Amino acid sequence: MRIMRAEQFDLSREVEYGTPEQNETVKAVVDAVRSEGDAALLAYTERFDGVRLDAASLRVTxxxxxxxxxxxxxxxxxxxxxxxxxxRSFHEKQMRSSWMDLQPDGTVLGQILRPLKRVGVYVPGGKAAYPSSVLMNVIPAQVAGVPEIVMVTPPATGGTEGIDPYILVAAAEAGVKEMYRxxxxxxxxxxxxxxxxIPPVDKICGPGNIYVALAKRAVFGVVDIDSIAGPSEIAVLADETADPAYVAADLLSQAEHDEMASAILVTPSAALAExxxxxxxxxxxxxPRREIARASIDSYGAALLVDSLEAGIDVINAxxxxxxxxxxxxxxxxxxxxENAGAIFLGPYSSEPVGDxxxxxxxxxxxxxxxxxxxxxxxxxxLKKSSLIxxxxxALLAGGDKIMTLARYEGLEGHARAVELRLRRERGEG
Incomplete structure (x- = not known):
């Protein structure tokens, strides 16, 4: 693991958006499924996953x-x-309600919150199966009140026996009723x-490989997506009181995810870094996953030395x-x-897997x-939000002239006249 001064380390990390060939492949797949439906879906499943299905066998029974x-x-x-x-308990505390505010002049302003109708959750195969991610995607949607949650996962996450049983059980425990291979x-x-x-959804969430990430980016706007997720990252801000074994174990807990995962220690203690x-x-x-973790540590791992914890916080925020x-x-x-961190774990007993x-x-x-x-x-x-007016x-008599003024400054006479018509009638001006 490299040890260096923080100012010598490049804090930026280039986002991977795929090669031209990968983007072309994804565009072809998306266009084909859009135009040909199940026929393309089944053909690409056989081509990329090596599994021959028919439409009747897509849905998990x-x-x-x-x-x-x-x-x-x-x-x-x-x-x-x-x-x-x-x-579920944590996310229930995030739930908000619609609200209305009645003004003295009879105006009502407010915000209406409604759940999305249908959400798709992508659960990857690949280097490992992640039942925990099923819970993390599905449960917030359930708490929000989404009535239809559908899961898709590659047909051989469990090898020759099909879908990994732990993924299926996690989805069932979370309440998913509709799953596709x-x-x-x-x-x-x-x-x-x-x-x-497979009926269309309003939003797609869940991680995947570069082809999944590029496909999510390609369909954004037709549907919402959660994000284009990059490789996993962990930073540990520590002083001389930290246990080196704890720090190393927590760095490796993320390094084992992926060769491109990032694991960084920031500390004012050279002795701790060593x-x-x-x-x-x-x-x-x-x-067990030492080859993946070693590649991550060698390429994206480092112990960064700073002059003080305050300087270390500046590095963390960057x-x-x-x-x-x-x-x-x-x-x-x-x-x-x-100021800047996805999740913050405080103290020696809050190891990152506790949050995972x-x-x-x-x-x-x-x-x-x-x-x-x-x-x-x-x-x-x-949740989606609608404004209520x-x-x-x-209220219109009081504010109408100002509305017309703003509309005319923007050159939108039709806007102004829509208000002016009402003002004239209410003021008895014809």
Whole structure:
């Protein structure tokens, strides 16, 4: 693990938008599914996933879900149910209500909140299956009141036996009633435009590979999307009181996700930096995903030395990391200065996996520095808001002239006349 001064480290990270070839492939897939529906969806599933399906077999059956329960362990069921309860409890606190404000002149202004009607959740296959991400996508949508939540996942997340049973059970426990065995850009296109077998949705959320990310970007505007997620990130702000073994373990907890994951220690203690670097090497030796984690640490990992914790906070705010751990003597005292982070973990017992799996806050977080302006997935992501305006006669008479003035300054005479007509009639001017 590299150790360097923070000012020598390039804090920027180029966002990956795919090669020209990848973009062309995604465009072709999306266009084909849009125009040909199930035929293209099934053809691309056979081509990319090596699984031949027909339209009748796209949807996961109740019998398959029941069989999945037989294949998972009881301790998994207990853990997923406890995690779901925590996640639901946290997100229920985010829920807001519609409101109306009655003015003295009879005007009513307000905001109406309604859930989206239909949401699609993408659950990836690939390097690992993530039942926890099923909960993090589905439960906020449920709390928001979304009546139709559909899940898509590649047909062989569980290898030759089909969909990973842990994904199916997590989805069932979260309350998903509609699941399809389809993945990749073709699944995103099907959710956006609809096919004979899969009705279209209003929003697509959930992570995926570069082809899924590019497809989500391609259909944005036809539907809403959660984000274009980048590789996982963790930054640890620590002083000399931090346990090097804890810091190293938490850095590796993200490095094992992906070769492009980022794991960074920021500290004023050179001794801690040296100890953490040694611990990373020691813990890597028997980590099952050590090749992935080693590639991440070598390419995107570093221990950055700063002059003080205050200087370290400046580095953290510039990084705007997805996950931030604060392992200092008094972490709460630093919280007020931390401006940019997707999720903040305070103290030695708040290890990043606590948030990934169990505490309750959402683990789908802004990456690639977007924590400067965006937030974790939350209930608001599944609500739409309508403004309410009921103007009284008195209010229009009082404000109408100013409305016409502003309209005419913008050169929109039709706007002005729509108000002027009413004013003239109410004032008895013809």
């Amino acid at each position: 109740d019998a398959e879900i029941a069989a999945a329960y037989e294949r998972v362990e009881e301790d998994f069921l207990e853990a997923i149910r406890a995690a779901a309860a925590n996640i 389809v993945g990749g850009a073709q699944a995103v296109a099907a959710l956006a435009y609809g096919t004979a077998s 100890a953490v670097a040694a611990e990373v090497d020691r813990q890597l030796a028997d980590l 990084l705007a990391p997805e996950h931030l751990e604060v392992l200092t003597a008094d972490p709460m005292s630093l919280l007020g200065r931390i 799996y169990f505490a309750g806050p959402n683990h789908i977080l802004p990456t690639n520095g977007t924590a400067r302006f965006s937030s974790p997935v939350n209930v608001d992501d599944f 009921y103007y009284s006669r008195e």
